[in-house]
Amino acid sequence: MKLRNRALLRAGVAAAAAIAASTAFAAPALADDTADLGIKLDGTTIAANAEGKFAVVSLSNAGPNDAHGITVTIDISALDTEKIDFIDGECDDPVEGKVLCGIDGDTIEAGAEYDWDFPIVKKDGATGDAGEITVTIEHEGTDPNEKNNTASAKVVLSEESGADLRVYSPDVYTWDEAAKSYTDEPVAPGASSRVFAEVLNMGDMTAKGLAFKVSLPEHVTFTTPEDECDFSADKxxxxxxxxxxxxxxxxxVEEFNSLFYWDIKVDESAPAPSTLHGTVTVAAIDEVEIEAPPAIARMNAPKAAELPEHFKDIDKTDNTDDFGVFVAEAGGEGGGGGLPVTGPAAGIIGGVGGAVVIAGAVLFFLARRRRVVTVTPDA
Structure with a gap:
């Protein structure tokens, strides 16, 4: 499998910067290590003629405090290694079927989400069920709800061909129109920003037409109409x-992913400081065969955002991503009186590799990327 250093989706895209998180969530007077971590695992069904794909691990911290000493364990003991290769050079080597991973900074801030992925590669001629992968997250403090600290997903080698879309939507901060990038500051009540979505096709057919459903949290609205979009009455x-x-x-293709964005505004009445959560879901409207389909042998959200069943996708588990809108304390640091809104409400930048207009935003996302790092188990 060609493991490219993908611009935004490769392992470890941080969902919140430490500055923004510390602004949105005031630290307690006395140190407290209580933090409710959660973990999800999606994207483990592979299209018939695809070599493999990147399974998605989503980490979250519901607070009330920052979580330190993060360890993620990937249990591949139930994975059928006669059918699947597990590859992740950024974590420790497997020991008794378990792989230990850490994250840069060793911390997930209260209210933040943290997404990364790892490749699963299909062996020649393999089909059907390929076992199961389980992921677990821990931190050095107290977790009041350990029920959401473990997630499992079956690995399925589908006999069906089709598009297989993956979406990533980063958390929202103040948008700097001149620099074409987010800043590290939360959005001030009354100010404008943008919601971004990056889409990648991991399937074996071309997606012809993309359908999106973007659900904003309360106190956040879309600002500019667009011909391709219908907006609800409350925007x-x-x-x-x-x-x-x-x-x-x-x-x-060399330019293998695409960025979309929508202009938004945070109401002056929004609770502040806070983090408000929305979702982005994407699916293919239709599918078409590619000119040279890859061979099996190697080749050189949330309910509020569900799409209708007739939209197509081999694996819908990774078609939705959550994002947080970080809102600044009223009268404090943030986006000031609002940013200029220019261009269409939803911009399309096809192919990150050739997207000069969004270069600043891409570099910003890369600068925020946190990579998975190796951790050594205790002797």
């Missing part, structure tokens, strides 16, 4: 059909 839900947009499987 908090956008349903968009980009019928002419095609996204090929990422193995076949």
């Amino acid at each position: 908090r839900v956008a349903t968009c059909d980009y019928n002419d947009f095609e996204l090929k499987p990422y193995e076949l």
Whole structure:
């Protein structure tokens, strides 16, 4: 499998910067190590003629405090290694079927989310069920709800071909229109910003047309109409059909992912400081065969955002991503009186590799990326 250093989706995209998180969540007067961590595992069904894909691990901290000493364990003891190769050079080597991983900074801030992924590669001729992977998150403090600290997913080698989309939506901070990037500051009540979504096709067919459903949290609204989108009466839900947009499987193209954005505004009445959560869901409107389909042999959200069943995707578990809108304390640091809104409400930047206009935003996301790091188990 060609493991590219993908611009935004590769392992360890941080969902919140430490500055923003510390602004949004005041530290307690006395040190407290209580933090409710959670973990999800999605994206483990592989299209018939795809080499493999990147399974998605989503980490979260519901607070009330920052979580330190983070360890993620990937249990591959139930994975069928006759059918699947597990590859992740950024974690420790497997020991008795378990792989230990850490994260840069060793901390997930209260209210933050943290996404990364690891490749699972199909062996020649393999089909059907390929076992199961389990992931577990721990931290050095007290977790009041350990029921959401473990997640499992079956690895399925589908006999069906189709598009297989993955979406990543970073957390929202103040948007700097001149620099074409987020800043590290939360959005001030009354100010504007943008919601971004990056889409990657991990399947074996081209997605012809992309359908989005973007659900904003309370106190956040879309600001500019767009022909391809229908907005709810309260301007908090956008349903968009980009019928002419095609996204090929990422193995076949150099510019293998696409960025979309929508302009938003945080109400002056929004609770502050706070983190407000929304969702982005994407699916293919239709699918078309690619000119040279890859062979099996190696080749050179949340309910509020669900899409109708007729939209197509081999594995819908990784079609939704949550994002947080970090809201600054009223009268404090933040986006001031609002940022200029220019261009269409939803911008499409096809192919990050050739997206000069969004270069600043891409560099910003890269600067925020946190990589998975090796940790050594205790002797």
